[in-house]
Amino acid sequence: MKCPFCGYTESKVMDSRVSRDGSAIRRRRECLDCGRRFTTYEYIEEILPTVVKTDGRREAFDRNKIRSGIRKACQKRPISTESIESLVAEVERFCQEYSGEEISSSSIGEKVMQVLKDLDAVAYVRFASVYRQFRDVKDFLEELKEFQDGKKEDGS
Incomplete structure (x- = not known):
């Protein structure tokens, strides 16, 4: 996953949760280069x-x-x-x-x-x-x- 702040491609998942409606997984990530945190959502491809x-x-x-x-x-x-x-x-x-x-x-x-x-x-x-x-x-x-x-x- 590419960091939206520095563009580095390596990050670690800090926390994962299923969305309220159950259609996605929300992940808090931390960039392994700049250390900033960001959120991604994972969806089933339909x-x-x-x-x-x-x-x-x-x-x-x-x-x-x-x-x-x-x-x-x-x-x-x-x-x-x-x-x-x-x-x-x-x-x-x-x-x-x-x-x-x-x-x-x-x-x-x-x-x-x-x-x-x-x-x-x-x-x-x-x-x-x-x-x-x-x-x-x-x-x-x-x-x-x-x-x-x-x-x-x-x-x-």
Whole structure:
């Protein structure tokens, strides 16, 4: 495992734990060169559908793209790394359970918005503003109104 701080390829495992949902193993590692500690997650490699982009291009599912988008939306919010990893795992499970060989990027984006909506309103709106490419304040306000109306229906 390559150290994210110095790039050295040797590390020792300090601690291993199964994630709460049982889908991953979390390992705390220590670099044998610089001595800094970092966390890795080990997942079962599953066959995932090919992602069909809006322009028709096809590419392999990339868990890191999901994580990156969720992290950006959750920036400066009181959301733990563990919660973000749990959301990423939920979106990945959604894709694994999809019954086709291909899944649209819009289906994945809608799932990300769904899980963010349940976690944090600000993160949801941030992701929606990028994902739905709001053209102006009116689009933004319409999304907020739909969000508020949805919360009223849920009783929140």
